[in-house]
Amino acid sequence: QVQLEESGGGLVQAGGSLRLSCAASGGTFRNHAMGWFRQAPEQEREFVAATSWSGVTTYYADSVEGRFTISRDDAENTVYLQMNSLKPEDTAVYYCAARLWAARTVADDFSWWGQGTQVTVSS
Numbered sequence: 057q058v059q060l061e062e063s064g065g066g067l068v069q070a071g072g073s074l075r076l077s078c079a080a081s082g083g084t085f086r087n088h089a090m091g092w093f094r095q096a097p098e099q100e101r102e103f104v105a106a107t108s109w110s111g112v113t114t115y116y117a118d119s120v121e122g123r124f125t126i127s128r129d130d131a132e133n134t135v136y137l138q139m140n141s142l143k144p145e146d147t148a149v150y151y152c153a154a155r156l157w158a159a160r161t162v163a164d165d166f167s168w169w170g171q172g173t174q175v176t177v178s179s
Contacts, residue, residue, distance in 0.1 A: 058083040058168040060152045065173030068142055072177070076137040078152030078170060089159040090128060090135040091166055094148035094175075101151070105137060106159040115161050120146075142177045149174050 064076040078090065091106035105126040106115045114126055125138040135152065150173050153166035160166065 058088065058154050060154060060168055060170035062150065062152045062170045062173040065150060065175045067176045067178065070142060070144055070177055070179050072142050073138070073140045074142065074175060076139065076150055076152075076173060076175070078135045078137075080133045080135070080154060083154075083168075085133040086130045087156055088154045089157060090126070091153045091155075091159065091161075092126060092135075092137045093151045093153060093163055094146075095151070095172075096148040099148075101163050103161045103163065104150070106161060107135065108159040109157050113159050115159055117161075139175070142175075144177045144179045147175060147177050 059082045061079050068074055087109055089108050092104040093101050094104050095101040103117050107126045107128055111128050123141045128135045152170040154168040155166045
Protein backbone atom coordinates (compact mmCIF):
# COMPACT_ATOMS: atom_id res chain seq x y z
CA GLN A 57 0.00 0.00 0.00
CA VAL A 58 1.46 3.29 -1.15
CA GLN A 59 0.71 6.50 0.70
CA LEU A 60 1.12 9.84 -1.04
CA GLU A 61 1.17 13.31 0.48
CA GLU A 62 1.21 16.46 -1.60
CA SER A 63 2.52 19.84 -0.50
CA GLY A 64 3.50 23.17 -1.98
CA GLY A 65 0.17 24.51 -3.12
CA GLY A 66 -0.92 28.06 -2.45
CA LEU A 67 -1.98 31.37 -3.91
CA VAL A 68 0.15 32.95 -6.63
CA GLN A 69 -0.30 35.73 -9.14
CA ALA A 70 -0.55 35.02 -12.83
CA GLY A 71 2.91 34.61 -14.32
CA GLY A 72 4.31 33.29 -11.08
CA SER A 73 5.70 29.89 -10.14
CA LEU A 74 5.05 27.13 -7.65
CA ARG A 75 6.67 23.79 -7.00
CA LEU A 76 4.51 20.96 -5.81
CA SER A 77 5.97 18.00 -3.97
CA CYS A 78 4.58 14.54 -3.43
CA ALA A 79 6.20 12.36 -0.80
CA ALA A 80 5.61 8.63 -1.12
CA SER A 81 5.81 5.93 1.51
CA GLY A 82 4.82 2.32 1.94
CA GLY A 83 6.22 0.93 -1.28
CA THR A 84 9.31 0.71 -3.45
CA PHE A 85 9.25 4.16 -4.95
CA ARG A 86 11.62 3.39 -7.80
CA ASN A 87 9.17 0.77 -9.12
CA HIS A 88 6.37 3.28 -9.52
CA ALA A 89 5.40 5.65 -12.25
CA MET A 90 4.12 8.92 -10.86
CA GLY A 91 1.56 11.34 -12.17
CA TRP A 92 -0.04 14.67 -11.45
CA PHE A 93 -3.69 15.37 -12.13
CA ARG A 94 -5.86 18.35 -11.31
CA GLN A 95 -9.51 19.07 -10.77
CA ALA A 96 -11.15 22.47 -10.92
CA PRO A 97 -14.57 23.12 -9.37
CA GLU A 98 -17.38 21.41 -11.28
CA GLN A 99 -14.91 19.92 -13.75
CA GLU A 100 -13.60 16.43 -14.24
CA ARG A 101 -10.17 15.42 -13.05
CA GLU A 102 -7.66 15.94 -15.82
CA PHE A 103 -4.17 14.72 -16.56
CA VAL A 104 -1.29 17.15 -16.07
CA ALA A 105 2.00 15.25 -16.20
CA ALA A 106 3.51 11.83 -15.61
CA THR A 107 6.90 10.20 -15.36
CA SER A 108 7.81 6.55 -15.72
CA TRP A 109 9.49 4.51 -12.98
CA SER A 110 12.89 5.32 -14.46
CA GLY A 111 12.18 8.96 -15.12
CA VAL A 112 13.20 8.49 -18.75
CA THR A 113 9.69 8.83 -20.14
CA THR A 114 7.55 11.84 -19.34
CA TYR A 115 4.16 12.99 -20.60
CA TYR A 116 2.49 16.38 -20.39
CA ALA A 117 -0.94 17.71 -21.14
CA ASP A 118 -0.92 20.14 -24.05
CA SER A 119 -2.16 22.88 -21.77
CA VAL A 120 0.96 22.74 -19.58
CA GLU A 121 3.63 21.65 -22.06
CA GLY A 122 6.58 24.03 -21.87
CA ARG A 123 5.44 25.55 -18.58
CA PHE A 124 5.37 22.60 -16.17
CA THR A 125 8.11 20.07 -15.46
CA ILE A 126 7.74 16.79 -13.64
CA SER A 127 10.77 15.26 -11.95
CA ARG A 128 11.51 12.60 -9.38
CA ASP A 129 14.08 12.08 -6.66
CA ASP A 130 14.22 8.38 -5.85
CA ALA A 131 16.56 8.97 -2.92
CA GLU A 132 13.89 11.17 -1.32
CA ASN A 133 10.90 9.13 -2.53
CA THR A 134 9.48 12.33 -3.90
CA VAL A 135 8.06 13.55 -7.18
CA TYR A 136 7.90 17.23 -8.04
CA LEU A 137 5.87 19.41 -10.34
CA GLN A 138 7.55 22.68 -11.18
CA MET A 139 4.91 25.09 -12.47
CA ASN A 140 6.02 28.26 -14.22
CA SER A 141 4.14 31.00 -16.05
CA LEU A 142 1.01 30.12 -14.15
CA LYS A 143 -2.35 31.18 -15.50
CA PRO A 144 -5.71 31.62 -13.76
CA GLU A 145 -6.97 28.55 -15.63
CA ASP A 146 -4.37 26.48 -13.78
CA THR A 147 -6.38 26.99 -10.60
CA ALA A 148 -7.40 23.58 -9.27
CA VAL A 149 -6.75 20.95 -6.65
CA TYR A 150 -3.64 19.07 -7.74
CA TYR A 151 -3.39 15.37 -7.01
CA CYS A 152 -0.38 13.09 -7.01
CA ALA A 153 -0.90 9.50 -8.19
CA ALA A 154 1.18 6.33 -8.46
CA ARG A 155 1.10 3.10 -10.41
CA LEU A 156 3.62 0.36 -11.03
CA TRP A 157 6.21 0.79 -13.75
CA ALA A 158 4.98 2.51 -16.91
CA ALA A 159 3.63 6.02 -17.02
CA ARG A 160 0.06 6.59 -18.15
CA THR A 161 -2.12 9.62 -18.79
CA VAL A 162 -5.48 8.24 -17.67
CA ALA A 163 -6.56 8.61 -14.06
CA ASP A 164 -8.16 5.16 -13.92
CA ASP A 165 -4.77 3.57 -14.65
CA PHE A 166 -3.33 4.85 -11.37
CA SER A 167 -3.73 2.80 -8.22
CA TRP A 168 -2.83 5.17 -5.40
CA TRP A 169 -3.75 8.80 -4.83
CA GLY A 170 -2.91 11.63 -2.48
CA GLN A 171 -5.42 13.96 -0.86
CA GLY A 172 -4.57 16.90 -3.09
CA THR A 173 -3.21 20.40 -2.66
CA GLN A 174 -4.95 23.58 -3.72
CA VAL A 175 -3.34 25.87 -6.28
CA THR A 176 -4.97 29.23 -6.87
CA VAL A 177 -3.71 31.62 -9.54
CA SER A 178 -5.04 35.16 -9.36
CA SER A 179 -5.30 37.41 -12.40
